[in-house]
Amino acid sequence: MTDMKPLTKNMWREIGQSKGRFIAIVLIIMLGVLIFVGVKAAGPALNDSASKTVTDAHLSDVQVLSTTGFTQQDVAAVKQVPGAQVEAVNFKYAVGGKTDDTVAVYGDDRTLSQNQLTIVSGHRPRHANEIVLDNQAKTQYHYRLGQLYRFSREAGLKQRQYKIVGFANSPRYLDNTQRGSANVGDGTVRYFAVVPKQQMGLKVATMLTIRFKALQNKQTFSRAYRHAVADKLAALKRQLAPQAKRRETALLRPIEARLNQMQAKLKAAAVTGAMPASVIARQQSRLAAQRRVAKAKATTTYTWQTRDDLPGLQAYGESSERIAAIANVFPVFFFLIAALITFTTITRMVEEARSQIGTFKALGYTRWAIARNYLLYALTAGVLGTVLGVMIGNITLPRIVLSLYKMYIPLTVVDDFQWGVILLAALFSLLATVGAAALVVRRQLSEGPATLMRPKSPKSANRILMERITPLWQRLSFNQKVSYRNLFRFKSRMLMTIIGIAGGTALILTGFGIRDSINATSRLQYSRVSHYQAVVRLNSEAGSKAATKTLAQHAQYKRRALVAMDTAKVSAHQQQVTDVSVTVPKSVRSFNDYVKLTGRDVANRGTLPTNGVLLTSKMAKLLRVSRGDRVTIRLAAGTTRRVRVAGVAENYVAHTVYLTPSVFRSTFQQAPVYNTLLVQLRPQTAAQQKQLANDLLKSGTVAGTSYTKDQEKTIQTMSASLTGVVAIFVLLSGVLSFVVLYNLTNINVSERIRELSTIKVLGFFDREVTMYIVRENVVMTLLGIVVGYGLGWLLTLYIMQQAATALVIFPVTIHWPGFAAATGLMLLFTAVVMAVTHRRLKRIDMIGALSAKE
Known part of the structure; x- marks a missing residue:
């Protein structure tokens, strides 16, 4: 049996001697997997985190308000719906505070289990004169513990002044930028307040909150939950519908009895002539008006709300859906670029090792033994990049995105591993690394040892299109002519470089395009x-x-x-x-x-x-x-x-x-x-x-x-929630572009080391040797940037179509700073890579390079 140690040692020596290439492969795979897994996990993490937060706080599934209040009979009727847990709440809108703010006021009842408050500072009301305010009243309106809070006289509370003893968050109000609307004050609710239940001045509860235990294992933003809630809502409406008429009848009964008594007296007065006919007529008209007013006041109207109707909750769900829509496109394109460049890198690495493969084959090693060496190299890079990408992407990116959602109350972070996405990323990573190695090694091993040990015949140069444009060609220097011929001589290398640069440009441009397109919605709607x-x-x-x-x-x-x-x-x-x-x-x-x-x-x-x-x-x-x-x-x-x-x-x-x-x-x-x-x-x-x-x-x-x-602010808030996500996209796209450009340039120099050594021996200066490579890179960079503009526009168009909601259109808009940033970054990366390449070319061992394949 042939000793495997030389092959293994050779593999580790290969990694050690080409650390830059090995690290580049790992980094490209890591970045591809990181953005693919991380962004794919961000949408579910946002939904799961918000869902767990509101579920842990026992947020009601349905709440209903009545214009005439709820009795115990109403509560009993709603409890007939299977699984319904019903609680009666004292609630009203009022005006209060330093600037006559519209406030949603709730009665504090320690026996209630739904919609639990989270006390941020202070404590819940313990005495009749104490009040807890929304934490927004502290952060936005600058109220402090110990201050006195005063309501308007029309609020109808038992007292007008209360001492602030705490600030809290409520699962009813997920979004800190909105608290709903009301029919008092200026119509816009600024924050909520909680006072002792007995202070509300209400004879009956005005709100019922209903929760179903069977629904709590369903994710709040899922279709399954929404369909289940819709079924429960229909059942609740059927159950409560007859109660409205009963409530009206009960309220009108004493009023009707009193009015009937007065009507009877008027009739008696008319029979005896104890009152003038004109006075009787006026009194009867007055009674009819009172009856109409009483009926209007006793009319029972229900206002139904599910979780989607609560301020900001549906907008949060739509925001996470937009990230999920972006995740269906942006990371896939990102990952394809990474996989394509990795495939090229592995292919070139194996092709460079022709002589080694021929040597091992001549020494009697089997095809599998030789292939194992390169497959293991590719597997090591692929697995290492995948593991790092999964760990960093799945753990950090969703948490970073969650931390960027500062307009929402603190959420319980849920960042479960998305195993389906992880397996898909691992499969693509291994195809790009092990698959590439297997394909090229199989092709190389089909040749004989003698053929493999000889250098591969260089590609012959052909006349290019520019040569046929004689006035232009004659104006070019010798070095320029060589560079342009080399571009078209190695078409695959040129194509891969252009694809890499175009992909990076497109990704950066798309990041800016997502932001600009969302911002354009409100601008176009309210200006055009x-x-x-x-x-x-x-x-x-x-x-x-x-x-x-x-x-x-x-x-x-x-x-x-x-x-x-x-x-x-x-x-x-x-x-x-x-x-x-x-x-x-x-x-x-x-x-x-x-x-x-x-x-x-x-x-x-x-x-x-x-x-x-x-x-x-x-x-x-x-x-x-x-x-x-x-x-x-x-x-x-x-x-x-x-x-x-x-x-x-x-x-x-x-x-x-x-x-x-x-x-x-x-x-x-x-x-x-x-x-x-x-x-x-x-x-x-x-x-x-x-x-x-x-x-x-x-x-x-x-x-x-x-x-x-206010509507503009809502759209701008939606845009702001994505700004940080877009910044992450741009940053990672820039890093990928830099690594890709560095890697492709590194491959280019490695493949042409004999050619570069030759022109250096012929007397070319270091700067001229570097320009030999730079000139090609500049042309390919400019071509890649131009192609990237088109790709970026198309990618933005597709993403915005996917991200559009039922109510909103996002017109594809990319402003000039996006183009400037994408262009500037790609030119900067090219300049940095060329600076590194220049230093490397200055240290070329010309004799070693020229004699390496003798």
């Missing part, structure tokens, strides 16, 4: 499409004059447009889009000053069609319809009509159907109800914005005010 700054919802059509009068009292007010707005469901081709705004302007002529109706399929830009409806672009795409098709619109009241699509308008956020008043009347056989004002405002401060909304609510004719600035 929507030209109003506030949306004022009216209680009734008659309230527009009073609301306009209130607006006119503020210096920031410019003008307004009265529109009818209704929510609807739109369907076509077995697809359906919900939460669609049906918008009908009262004045069609001036509407274009508020909403720019543009797009390829809009017949007359800036005007509404006189026949049919305009759909916004995202909805048209989801429904797979275009101009001339028909869609079915179902209004909130249930009226359903089939209408023709007259055009598709440019839009980036939300879904809207635009109609003229005449089209609305002819389609739905009813007049539009003008219940909304689109308001144009001059620049406002936050205080002015808050004051305007507050004054509008106080007018009694306005249900609520929303500002486009």
Whole structure:
């Protein structure tokens, strides 16, 4: 049996003598696996961490609010739903604090197990005059422990002033940037507060929180959980529906008894003539008005909320989905570049060892024994790179991403290993290393020892295209001509270098493109499409004059447009889009000053069609319809009509159907109800914005005010959550590009060491020898950068299509700093690599290199 020790020693000697190449292979594999496994793990880690955080805090699956409160009979009815754990909560919105903030106030009840608070500092209320505030009140509004907190008189609490004894986080409010909306104050909830239950001043609970034990093993953001909650929600609604009528009847019974008694007295007075007829008539009219008011007050309306309806939770889920969408594209492309370069490196390494393979074959070693040497080398590099990439990627990258989500409350970190992804990464890594080695060794071993021990015949040079352009070719120096001939002489080397540089450029450019495209959504929506700054919802059509009068009292007010707005469901081709705004302007002529109706399929830009409806672009795409098709619109009241699509308008956020008043009347056989004002405002401060909304609510004719600035902030927050992730992509892409460029240049120099030694012996200076290589690299770098621009754009386009949500379009946008950064980094890497190469070429052993294969 042939002794294997020389082969093994040779392998370790090979690693020792070419440490740079071995380390480069390990690093490329490590980076590829790191980004592939790490980014793939980031989305699940975000979801799992948030899901565990809210599950550990016993966040309710469903909560329902009632305008008339809940009785024990209501609680008992809800408990009939299998598995339902029901708790009654005292809750209301109030105005309080130093700047009349809108606050969500909860009654503290130690017997409740759901929606547990996490005390950040201080303690829960122990006495009647103590209050715990949202931690946001401390960080954003600068409240401190021991301060006194005062509510407005209208809050209806048993006392107005409380001592702040603690700050807390709640699983109801995952996102620190939003706390929902309310029908008091300025309409925007700033933070929550918790006071002793007895201080709430409520006769009955106003909220029921419902939790199902069977759902807690499902991930909050999964389809399985959402489907299960939808089924439970339907059952809860069926169970609670009859209770609304019973509650109304119970509330009206004593009032009706009192009113009936008064009615009977009036009738008796009318019979005896004890009261003048005119007075009796006035009293009867007054009783009828009281009856109408009582019925209105006793009307029971339920507001249902699942976890997705809580402030920020759905946005968090969509954010993690965007990272998951990016992870389906970016890391794969990244890994393919890494695998391709590794494959090339291993191939060249084995080809360089032709003479060694021939020697071992001549000494009698079997094919397997010789192949084992190189397969083990490749396996060692592949396994080492894979293990390092998995450990660093799976453990650090999800945690880094989680730490970048600073707009959310602290989450319990869950970073489980994604074994399917890890196995896939390991498979590709071994294919790129062991697979390459096996392929080349098999080809080399098919040749005889004598052939292998002789140097491979150099490639013959052919005339290149530039030579045929005589005026240009004649102007080139000898060195330039040699460089350009060498470029096309070794086409595979040129191709791999261009691919490597193009891949690195594309990856860096894509990182900037993701950020720019998300930022472009709000910029384009609120500068190109929507030209109003506030949306004022009216209680009734008659309230527009009073609301306009209130607006006119503020210096920031410019003008307004009265529109009818209704929510609807739109369907076509077995697809359906919900939460669609049906918008009908009262004045069609001036509407274009508020909403720019543009797009390829809009017949007359800036005007509404006189026949049919305009759909916004995202909805048209989801429904797979275009101009001339028909869609079915179902209004909130249930009226359903089939209408023709007259055009598709440019839009980036939300879904809207635009109609003229005449089209609305002819389609739905009813007049539009003008219940909304689109308001144009001059620049406002936050205080002015808050004051305007507050004054509008106080007018009694306005249900609520929303500002486009707040919607912009939401999109910007979404962008900010990805900025850190994009920075990681750019950083790792830069490192990969540098290692790839260094590795390919190293291979190039190693392959041509005899050629470079020859020209050095012929009297070329060190700088001229380096330029011999640099000139080729510069050309390939520039070509790679240009190709990378196109690849980066296409990659960004694909990723943004995958990352788009049901409500948002991300237009592909890459600003010049992205191109400048990608170009600058690639040129910098080229310069650094050339500097290292220059130092190496200065120390070439010319005699050793020229005699190495004699």
